[in-house]
Amino acid sequence: MKVLVVDDDALSRKMLEKIISTLAEVTSVDSGVSAVLTFSQALEKSTPFDVITLDITMPGLDGMGALQEIRKIEKTKNLSKDKQTKIIMVTAHSEKHMVLSCIKMGCDDYIAKPFDKDIVLNKFKGFAAAKSSEKSGSDVEQKVQQIVRRFKEGKISLPVLPRIVQDVQAIIKEPHSTMDHLAQVIEKDALISMKLIATANSPVYRGAEKIQSISTAVQRLGYKETQSIVSAIANKGLYIAKHKQFGKLMEKLWYHSLASAYGGRAIAQKSGYGDVEKAFFMGLVHDIGKALIIKALDEITPTNKEVDETELIAILQDVHTRFGAVLLKHWGFADEFSQVALLHEGQDISDKTPKEILMINLASNLARRIGYSLFDMEIDLASITSARFLRLNPGLLSTITENVKQQLSEARDTFQDF
Ligand SMILES: [Fe+2]
Structure with missing residues (x-):
């Protein structure tokens, strides 16, 4: 902590310096003018x-005058209240009536x-404690910092990465693979098989007959759609937390990811850029960094403890992108x-940004726009830079938005119990 002692009386200065020096680094000056100068430097x-x-009575610029000057300088710098310097007036007994005017100033x-x-010591201890708590940050911030460090x-x-997602990806890449190959891979995972059937x-896909085998399920859903659904179901397992509060956040985050996946796919289709299923998968995993951080937090937070959610969301927003990038690289994407x-x-x-980044940026904003997001935000999609670079006009954007909204409300029924 840094303290500036201002007093024209040498003895008073020395006494204050002596008391405070155990808690802070002290500088002292003997006039109002030097005080303002030292402060601004x-x-x-x-x-x-x-x-x-600030001693109230000093020759030349007195304590009150210096107080006004200092607050004026802070105002021109637009310093918020918590960034302003704490100012303590030093008064002789006869000047107590002036304290009220100083408070107003x-x-x-x-x-x-x-x-x-x-x-005096107690007052400064209070300031020192406030400063160190400001420095060390809040509970959730400390925890996330710990996670970032680790x-x-x-x-x-x-x-x-769920094995099945890797296997399905490999099959799709293989040029001679067939629907039977795909079915064989899925059958190895009993849980996913059950969910796929x-x-x-489900009402969205239901045909005339009830399906009971994976191969007919794959036929009904189609090759690409099967891949998307299997990826989505398998990924959902990563969005689970023991902690109730984090569990709810994970659920929201999962729907944000799914909405971004459908959004990515629809945008890829309508804009004509890139691989449609790849865009789906990119949408699904773009925010995986947030899930990773929440999962790590879930492990170190007692289940009965709530954290400040607004703050957590702001911090996630800040650090999740790097986490996601590292995890996807680790998974071999x-x-x-x-x-x-x-x-x-x-x-x-910029206009040089790869199309898939533009598409997923737009898709995640679209997900926010239709209410699938960790935070509420009014968004005009047409005004977003990525929409402009993808040459999507407002009409097309609203068609895409309606499509995704529809798909999501159907998906909610499909994925609800998974
Ligand atoms: Fe994100």
Whole structure:
């Protein structure tokens, strides 16, 4: 903590310095003018004083005058209240009536002369404690920082990409693969098989007869659609938390991902850029970094403890992109997937940005627009830069939006119990 002591009386200065020096780094000056100058120089160097004690009565610019000047400077710098220097007026007994005017001018506290060592010490201890809690951050911030640190050191165990997703991806890449191959791979996973059959029998896909085998399910759903559904179901397993509050966030995040997947697919279709199923999969995994952080938080937070959710969401927003990029790389996805995870928030978008990043940026905004998001936001999709670079006009955008809305409400029924 940095403190500036301002007093024209050398003895008072020395006494204050002595008391405070156990808690802070102290500078002292003997006039109002020097006080303002020293204050603004420190501010310019970005090493501002945390506290200034101002003697009220000084020749030339007095304490009140210095207080006004300092607050004026802070105002021109647009410093918020919590960034302003704490100012303590130092008053002789006869000046107590002036304290009220000083408070109106923006001082924070006062101390009386002659100094009572304990009172002064306690006040400064209070300032020091406030400063250190500000520095060390809130509970959730500390936890995320801990996770970020462990992540950088490679100490966070990364979740495993479900085997079935890898296998299905491999089959799709294989040029001579058939629907039977696909069915054989899916059959190896009993849980996914069950869910896929349930999906094929859901109102959205239901045909004349009830399906009971994977091969007929794959036929009814089609090759690509099967891949999308299997990926979606398998991915959902990554969005689970023990903690009730995190469980709810994961659920929202999962729907945000699914909406972004449908959005990515619809945008790829309508814009004519890129591989439609790849866009679906990119949408599905673009925010996987958030799931990874929530999962790590879930492990270190007692189940009965709630965290500040608004703050958590803001912090996630800040750090998730790097986490996602690293996880996707670890899973062996092509670089373009990591790039999507890293850049989908639309930071540096230009006409040179790869189309899939533009598509997923737009898709995740579309998901927000229709209410599938961790936070509410009014968004005009047509005004988003990525929509412009993809040459999607407002009419096309609203068609896509309606499509995705429809698909999501159907998907909610399909995926509800998974
Ligand atoms: Fe994101």
